[in-house]
Amino acid sequence: MRFWGVLRLFFLTAVFCPAAMTGQSSSGPGYQVDFPSLTSASVNITLPAAPTQLYMATGATGRQDGFASYVRDLSAKCGGRSLALARTGATWKVVSSETGPCTVHYRVDLSFVTGKWEVGNEQAGFSDSKGTFVVSKALFLESDARGRRSITFTVPHGWSLITPWPSSTDHEFNFERDGALADLIAFGQLSSGATSSGAFRVTLVSFGELAGQQQEIFAAVQKIAAFYNQMFPGTAPSSYLIALIPGEEADGEAYDHGFASTVQTPLKTNERIVWADVIANEMFHYWNGHQLSAANSDGDLDGLAKDSPNISRASRSFKPAKSRRPTSCKSSPSTWDSTSTS
Structure with a gap:
């Protein structure tokens, strides 16, 4: 009877949990990026498990912490519980013993695209009254989570979004870790x-x-x-x-x-x-x-x-x-x- 019980369990696992049989890993982080205005972005990240750290790419700002200083209202939750985040420079250490899916939310203050930058830094972003372009690394908090990243953008009606990336569907893109941090994004009435x-x-x-x-x-x-x-x-x-x-x-x-x-x-x-x-x-x-x-x-x-x-x-x-x-x-x-x- 034990043999048939094991065989039955094997069959059910193969039918209903094929990933467990093939060794496939779960999907990686998913990003939802919204642009409520030409000078702000709202980002939600869904992760399959709690990462040990979050970080932003540095450079092109004249600041040691890169674009991390423009992150606002950062929060993270796993299993409905808020996680402790300890920031050092452009990195946030995540303290968690929770298991299961997690979410991260933050805003990015893009007001720097309207300000006066020193020569050599203007190319980090610019905005006129109709559109904005910004370096992609100013938008994304990365992590040590495994798996490919999927990124979806939404913009207000009448706006367009332009990237140099191929998309799987309208405004949806896929990358390996850190793969979205070295390009440009433009949005607005361009x-x-x-x-x-x-x-x-x-x-x-x-x-x-x-x-x-x-x-x-x-x-x-x-x-x-x-x-x-x-x-x-x-x-x-x-x-x-x-x-x-x-x-x-x-x-x-x-x-x-x-x-x-x-x-x-x-x-x-x-x-x-x-x-x-x-x-x-x-x-x-x-x-x-x-x-x-x-x-x-x-x-x-x-x-x-x-x-x-x-x-x-x-x-x-x-x-x-x-x-x-x-x-x-x-x-x-x-x-x-x-x-x-x-």
């Missing part, structure tokens, strides 16, 4: 445009005075993206986000799948070869950093990116990284001039 010339897709968002020049700037971005797609037509699908904001001088910051840059306004049409070259340079840095590898140890990727007039030599000097699909190269124009990016 002046934006997305290229459609090939697998390399670029979205441009312009803010402030630059929104009035969105059409002219985007025309340049379209031609640059088309040029790169023609140069390497076998490139794996990828997305790139550019945020341009008005500033006292030209200065940029690159992220995993995009860059943000302050530029002096207004952009002058007769200086298109200058500012379009900056955009082309940053796009190519992403290209050679994520899509290409040097054909030999003497390859100068940085020099190539800066040498826009001879950028077509990439088709002869570089080959796709081993982790990418094979890429064929076509002949490309040998020079850049003001008409090639107009």
